[in-house]
Amino acid sequence: MKLQKLFLVLMVFAITFGLNASPSQEKSGSQKAAPRPNFISIGTASAAGAYYPLGVAMANIWNKNIQGIKFNAQETGGGVANMNMLHNNEIEVGIANENIAYDAMKGNPPFKQQIKVQGGWVLNDSMAVLVALKKSGIKKVSDLRGKKVAIGAPGSSANVFGKLILKAEGIEENQFTPTFLGWQESADALSDGFVDAALMVGGQPFPAITSLALRTPVTILQFDTEKFRKLSTYPYTGGKIPAAMYKSDEDGDAVVIRSIVYLSPKLPEDLVYEMVKTIFANIPALAQAHPSGNQTRLLSKKEADEISLEIHPGVIRYAKEVGKW
Numbered sequence: 001m002k003l004q005k006l007f008l009v010l011m012v013f014a015i016t017f018g019l020n021a022s023p024s025q026e027k028s029g030s031q032k033a034a035p036r037p038n039f040i041s042i043g044t045a046s047a048a049g050a051y052y053p054l055g056v057a058m059a060n061i062w063n064k065n066i067q068g069i070k071f072n073a074q075e076t077g078g079g080v081a082n083m084n085m086l087h088n089n090e091i092e093v094g095i096a097n098e099n100i101a102y103d104a105m106k107g108n109p110p111f112k113q114q115i116k117v118q119g120g121w122v123l124n125d126s127m128a129v130l131v132a133l134k135k136s137g138i139k140k141v142s143d144l145r146g147k148k149v150a151i152g153a154p155g156s157s158a159n160v161f162g163k164l165i166l167k168a169e170g171i172e173e174n175q176f177t178p179t180f181l182g183w184q185e186s187a188d189a190l191s192d193g194f195v196d197a198a199l200m201v202g203g204q205p206f207p208a209i210t211s212l213a214l215r216t217p218v219t220i221l222q223f224d225t226e227k228f229r230k231l232s233t234y235p236y237t238g239g240k241i242p243a244a245m246y247k248s249d250e251d252g253d254a255v256v257i258r259s260i261v262y263l264s265p266k267l268p269e270d271l272v273y274e275m276v277k278t279i280f281a282n283i284p285a286l287a288q289a290h291p292s293g294n295q296t297r298l299l300s301k302k303e304a305d306e307i308s309l310e311i312h313p314g315v316i317r318y319a320k321e322v323g324k325w
Contacts (some may be wrong), residue, residue, distance in 0.1 A: 022246020024043030031213065036267040040084035042073040042285035043082035043094035046153055048205035048211075050290045051078070051095045051259070057289035058093075059262075060277060065278045069271075078201075080110060081169030082262070087115040092264045095184055097126055097201070097257040099234040100160070102307055108233075110160070112174040119304060121276060124203040124292035127239055127254040130160045130207055132197040133190060134217035134249070141169045141223035147196035148177045168228040183208040191215055203259070203292025205245050213246040228255060260299075263312045268307040272314025280318070298324045 028138060040062075044055035055073035058249070076082055082094030083104035093115070096104075107114035130149075132138040138147075152158025159180070161184040163173055179186075179195050186198035187208040200206050212218055225238025241252040263272060279286070279296070288295030298319050304311050311319075319325035 004202055014095075016188070021142070034266065036268060036271050037092065037130075038068070038070060039070045039072070040093060041091040042071065043074060043076045043085050044073050045078040045082075045156065045202075046182035046208075047075050048182065048187065049200075049207040050126070050292050050307075051204065052292070053207075054203075054293055055095060055284055055290040056162060057286050058291065060284055061278055061282045062275060065282075066271075066274055077153045077245070080159070081103075081155040083111065083115050083117065086117050086262060086264055087113075089264070089266075092267055093120075094262050096262060097167065097256060097260055098260050098307055098309075099232075099236070100259060101262055101309070102234060105308070115266055117262045118265050118315075119299060119309040120263050120315055121314060122176040122278070122295065122299060123259045123261050123299045124290075124295040125206050126202050126203045126257045127206075128158070128199065128207075128257065129204075129206075129241055129252055129254045130162075130165065130199050130221040130223070131190070131223060131252075132199050132219050132243065132248075135218050136196060136219075138197060139219055139250070140182060141165060141221050143221075144169075144197055145175050146170050146181055147232060148194070150179045150181045150189055150195045150198035152180065152201065153182045153187070154180045156201075157197050158201045159189060161201055162169065164232060165199070165223060165228055165255070168231045169223055173276070180187055184211075187212040197221065201257070202208065203290055204241065204254075205291065207290075218246050219248055219250075220254075222248065222250070222253050225253055225318075260309075263315075265312070266312070267312070269314040269317065272278045272312050273317045274314075276315050276318045280322075298322075301325055 042055045045051035059071040079096030079100035080094050085220045086094045089252045097200040104111050104115040151162030189195045190198050237256045239256040241256040243251050
């Protein structure tokens, strides 16, 4: 009987100790490697831009190489929407222009609060351009006073760029009529005469502009990129769209912005390491989806620090492995 009592006491002690000890052990393990999700959504933008085909390509690459997780690219309103969706746990991966994510992390307008995301890698160099039909005679952004201008889908980063580019050319918001349409809808509206110009933001050549140029000659509008940079709170660079790209008469102006893949901080380090390693082993597949996929690259520590971007530990692990960090 004494032995039985002793055994029961030891059993109670073991169970009690085990219950008290297990939470800290599980917490320690979760810090090293959080459980892998079964499903990962990738926020892109309008299907007629560069984000969507590149997002679909990334999903295909991961589905072929990473077991046990279903990756899916979805069409969204663009960068601003993707930041909010990451914040609301509606997606785990989101593509956005670097300036939009910067404002999201700082809680600057149009965001109502600071949004916690971590950086991944540069997907491509987006270029913000304004396009008009050649027959309209519109050649410069300054010609758009009093005109109807499509500035992207509601909630997209294009909304910010459109208003800022026009303002840099002396056109205030009450001096033009904004229309909120996706990329292909903007191109169709331009072709049908419902708008006078449309802002397009993405990798070049841009699918919606290319398809429009096949229907009717287009003009990429000119504007002073230095004026735009001085007005902006972010250090953009200017660029040119060669006339040959869309068979226009003259080169057009553009604002260059890096499009970056952003990640939920909740994604485990080992999974993100596997994701980024797989992407960089399949760059040709990205380039096949869209020519700008060839621009996919890692950010250096210096580049990340310059824009106050915290890089996901899984990405840093891979970057160190290949000598980029």
